[in-house]
Amino acid sequence: MDAGRRESFAANLDELCRYPVARRRPFTNTELARVVCGLGGDITDGYISHLRNGHRDNPTLQTVQDLAAALGVCPAAFVGGRRERRGEEDPRQTFSAKLRHLIAAIYPSSRGPYTPEEVAQSISADGRYGSISSSHLRDLLNPADDVVPNPRLKHLMGLADHFGLADDGGPQVAYFLDDRLAASIDAELTDLVALRDAGVVEFAARVAEHASGWSPELRSQAVRAITQAMESGETSWVFPLNRESGGAVT
Numbered sequence: 472m473d474a475g476r477r478e479s480f481a482a483n484l485d486e487l488c489r490y491p492v493a494r495r496r497p498f499t500n501t502e503l504a505r506v507v508c509g510l511g512g513d514i515t516d517g518y519i520s521h522l523r524n525g526h527r528d529n530p531t532l533q534t535v536q537d538l539a540a541a542l543g544v545c546p547a548a549f550v551g552g553r554r555e556r557r558g559e560e561d562p563r564q565t566f567s568a569k570l571r572h573l574i575a576a577i578y579p580s581s582r583g584p585y586t587p588e589e590v591a592q593s594i595s596a597d598g599r600y601g602s603i604s605s606s607h608l609r610d611l612l613n614p615a616d617d618v619v620p621n622p623r624l625k626h627l628m629g630l631a632d633h634f635g636l637a638d639d640g641g642p643q644v645a646y647f648l649d650d651r652l653a654a655s656i657d658a659e660l661t662d663l664v665a666l667r668d669a670g671v672v673e674f675a676a677r678v679a680e681h682a683s684g685w686s687p688e689l690r691s692q693a694v695r696a697i698t699q700a701m702e703s704g705e706t707s708w709v710f711p712l713n714r715e716s717g718g719a720v721t
Contacts, residue, residue, distance in 0.1 A: 480528055481522060481523055481525035484519075484522055485523045487554075491543070492542070493542075493543040500516040500519040503542070506541040507541045510537065512533075512534075514537060528624075531621045531623050532647070535624065535648065536648075539556070544556050545649055546648035547645035547648040547649035549648075550648065552648060552649050553645075563650055564650060566611070566620045567612055567620050569653060572657060573630070573660075574612070575664075577635060580672040580673040580676050585633075587609050588605040590605075590608055591605040591608050592605075593629070595629075599628075599629070601626065630647070631643050631644045631647070636656065
């Protein structure tokens with residue numbers, strides 16, 4: 472699994488087994504499997520062994536959550552995120568709700584939201600994240616009433632990459648595994664939507680197309696004018712063409 476400078480899932484799982492956060496001695500694969508199953512999960516010691524040595528590197532979301540519960544850590548710990556698991560976690564959002572939020576909020580200003588076909592094609596393009604069909608993506612977005620979406624880790628990474636959720640280590644897949652982080656990112660997305668609805672995102676993109684050829688004086692004038700427009704709060708605001716002469720452009 473390509474995760475840039477971030478430690479692999481295998482390395483993180485192995486370290487958490489060798490140095491558990493809630494007990495002194497390491498977990499054997501058999502012990503960990505027993506704890507997972509005791510908490511209602513379903514995993515074998517053989518599969519845990521494959522995950523720890525990297526022979527299998529694409530667990531499902533449910534498996535990640537089950538391992539995290541057994542080890543007493545936040546699920547994001549396996550992808551380089553926070554480890555501490557508070558007694559009272561923030562209210563959980565479903566995976567589907569998070570994915571719907573990303574689709575509704577993140578897309579270029581020149582067009583509307585991405586379709587499931589476009590997202591699936593983006594994830595599957597170079598094989599780094601495996602392949603996913605548009606029909607499967609639709610099922611993840613709007614699951615049947617009796618179905619709990621259970622995407623695989625590489626698909627989560629592909630989604631994070633497609634929607635630009637990234638940090639220095641690669642795709643920030645922790646968005647889907649850490650509700651505290653998701654709440655922070657969602658707050659930023661709310662601001663993004665507000666700016667886009669006001670036309671600011673499209674305006675900024677248009678400015679970026681032309682600003683490279685502007686003189687320093689013109690850049691300063693543009694910044695000054697935009698600042699004045701925001702501070703005035705008036706819908707009848709006019710562009711200050713020339714302060715000395717009092718000219719203006721409406």
